[in-house]
Amino acid sequence: MSDPYQPLKNAFARYTTGVTVVSCLPKDGKPVALTVNSFTSVSLEPTLVLWCLDNHTSIKPSFDESASYAVSVLASDQQAVSNRFATPGRHDVTPAESETFATGSPLLKGRLAGFDCEIVARHQAGDHVVLIGQVKHFDSRDGAPLIYSGRTYLTGTLISD
Numbered sequence: 001m002s003d004p005y006q007p008l009k010n011a012f013a014r015y016t017t018g019v020t021v022v023s024c025l026p027k028d029g030k031p032v033a034l035t036v037n038s039f040t041s042v043s044l045e046p047t048l049v050l051w052c053l054d055n056h057t058s059i060k061p062s063f064d065e066s067a068s069y070a071v072s073v074l075a076s077d078q079q080a081v082s083n084r085f086a087t088p089g090r091h092d093v094t095p096a097e098s099e100t101f102a103t104g105s106p107l108l109k110g111r112l113a114g115f116d117c118e119i120v121a122r123h124q125a126g127d128h129v130v131l132i133g134q135v136k137h138f139d140s141r142d143g144a145p146l147i148y149s150g151r152t153y154l155t156g157t158l159i160s161d
């Protein structure tokens with residue numbers, strides 16, 4: 001049966017984004033993460049960011065019980081990382097591939113930028129929940145980003161003027 005939402009999905013897919021992996025630390029102490037491209041910055045003062053979580057994602061209960069999340073902005077050589085954390089059953093984050101800062105939610109090594117956030121608001125919005133985070137710690141480095149456009153990955157090169 002054809003998907004009635006396919007034309008809308010095709011239109012949404014025309015919007016080009018970076019790629020992030022967002023993690024949290026549930027009460028059992030075993031961090032989990034998923035691939036996310038709905039991340040955006042919101043406010044400088046206070047410093048706020050947001051992203052949107054699908055209500056049907058298997059690890060949503062982990063985010064429901066977590067007081068924080070951490071956003072890792074992926075670099076151009078991290079396509080395999082993106083694919084892995086978008087795969088059902090492959091959400092576990094190991095200590096060897098990550099580090100923690102203020103909140104305990106892990107940031108992935110090799111990232112271009114990281115935002116360690118306390119969750120300050122959750123807004124139910126249709127079939128997603130918007131998770132607003134206040135940034136407690138962040139970092140960044142130069143490098144080419146991983147780009148997602150039209151359901152394909154592109155690698156970016158920095159253009160200087």
Ligand SMILES: Cc1cc2nc3c(=O)[nH]c(=O)nc-3n(C[C@H](O)[C@H](O)[C@H](O)COP(=O)(O)O)c2cc1C
Pocket residue numbers: 019034035036037038039051052053054056057058059082085086087088089148
């Ligand atoms: C590039 C990319 C961006 C994604 N962005 C989001 C997002 O913003 N929010 C979300 O809930 N899922 C997003 N997903 C889907 C989740 O990563 C994916 O559904 C989830 O990891 C699958 O987990 P599950 O099958 O265990 O529920 C994205 C997937 C990809 C490949």
